Amino acid sequence: MTIEKISRSVVAVRATVPDDAFTANALGTRREGSGVVIRDNGLVLTIGYLITEAEEVWLTDQDGRVVAAHALAYDQETGFGLVQALSPLNLPAVQFGDARKANIGDAVTLADGIGQQVDAHIVTKQEFAGYWEYLIDEAIFIAPAHPSWGGAALFDRDGKLLGIGSLRLQMSRAGEVADINMVVPIDLLTPILDDLIKRGQAAKAPRPWLGAFSAESNGMVVVMSVAEGGPAAKAGLRQGDIISDVRDGEVDGLADFYRKLWQNPAGAEIPLRVVRDGRETWLRVKSADRNSFLKKPQLQ
Template sequence: MSRLAIGLLTSRAFAVVGTLLAAILVAAGAHAAPDPDPARFNGTVVRVEAEIVPDGQTAQSLGRKRSGSGVILDERTVLTIGYLVLEAEQVSVITPDGRRAPANVAGYDHASGFGLLRTLVPIGGRALELGDSDAVQVRQKVLTLGQGETEATELLVLSRKPFAGSWEYLLERPIFTFPPVDNWSGAALIDQDGKLVGIGSLIVNDAASERRGVPGNLFVPVNLLKPILAELLSQGRRSGPAQPWLGVATEPVRGHLIVERVTRDGPADQAGLAPGDIIVGVAGEAVSDQADFYRRVWKLGPAGVTVPLQVLKGTEVRDVPVRSIDRAQMLHKPRGI
């Protein structure tokens, strides 16, 4: 998103929330600033560039050429946000001093959204140690650093509320920060101990828990990576059965879950779902938002389970069984996996 777009998104919101945030800080006190020297983390973040296969499922929605940030974990391992390298046929890592190194996608995890890269040659730089993202609290001050930046930017943690994305994605405790920054994709989120606690994923227009319309960024907590890091590096994905995937994008509108689009030839498409349909239930249990929908689908079993949906088509509620699959079946494997 361009700086102009960010400005249009946030100009009114800054005016609305300025007094609110000031009151929060005065009443509760912000946690101590994480580090007095924002240049301390120079050399820890690299630029990631990826080119996607021409016929990739995500090529149209996310583009064939993607770029963002990645965080150095060791001299050859870089942690980034997975959508940058999803279905990538070519990946490069560019260090802060301009050196370019080819890389492979070592692992991708749809459930968390993380992507791991392994460069073909050592890139040097400075590694960031993984911190404890569970300890990150609302009103805590943190730092973010993206590619091309020489100093980290101070942010305030606004909330740890759940986030549900239309692409069958759910985080129970992401880290929402304010003010919004426009270099978020794959950026590092750093705590008061100088450790990595999150990876930048999105800019959102509803980052606060108690007030709507407050813009900010969403960071994926690194504690979601720790249990699967070794598996991603050794086999490209987490072990165990995959979550069931339906291939349906939804939008919650006034308590209704409306189908926005379905993936061509995906499970929902083959079952007859179409844009404009309204999903009202899963296995006879009512759903009204995306988070509830995903939780009910995923508790039915692993990929391959048939998901009985109740769908309002026109004026009639119909039972629509959808045979789920592993999402990876619909995607090109990135180079390296």
């Protein structure tokens, strides 16, 4: 079967989020992207930020048929989201590939839910640390970039699903800046899929969350902003603060900061050494389960 036929199982995803949702200011209340059918019963895999706190979800196939859906699950660790169609989609489920075996230079196709496809290559596979307290050990990066990447499906040459589009970034290569897409590999879904379907979340303890949006600069972790009402804001963490230590451990970059942070349970009070205006101070941040701040999905 050709990529063109397989990619018809990619649908457009449209979600509406309440104005008072915790993520409304950061992600908006009207969100659009894509998703791909992974079960014949209409289970759709997408990128989770599209459906977080959604009160309405609609799926549109590439013939323009619209079906109501339910936001079933969002996994904070991987970033994957699941949507269940409430009427038959009559679209076949795609087959999963093995992202671990995909190599740099491999030809791939990123397909969205309105029929746009970008033929690309894998330019690198490496660790990715996101500013929103997110880390995956080996993300897939492809070029050229797809203009509608959120929730788009990445297929290998055999038409098997390798991952879901998450971000559009820029990468410097040979002195030139190129637009690339970051893709979350499908291998991260397999161990948690049954739990997400049955329980709406993975069967593991939640990670501690601070609500600090941070960037790495010359190996230092610099706070860009804090979530209003979140643990970091309540503890007095500010924009421009440099986080140098977590408990007794010196921080060496954003990924190291997250790994040290996640050694603690959600709800733990976490001491942070902070450099502010050239002076060091300690803050004690009572962490939280991020999901406790989010509105729960409501069945339409």
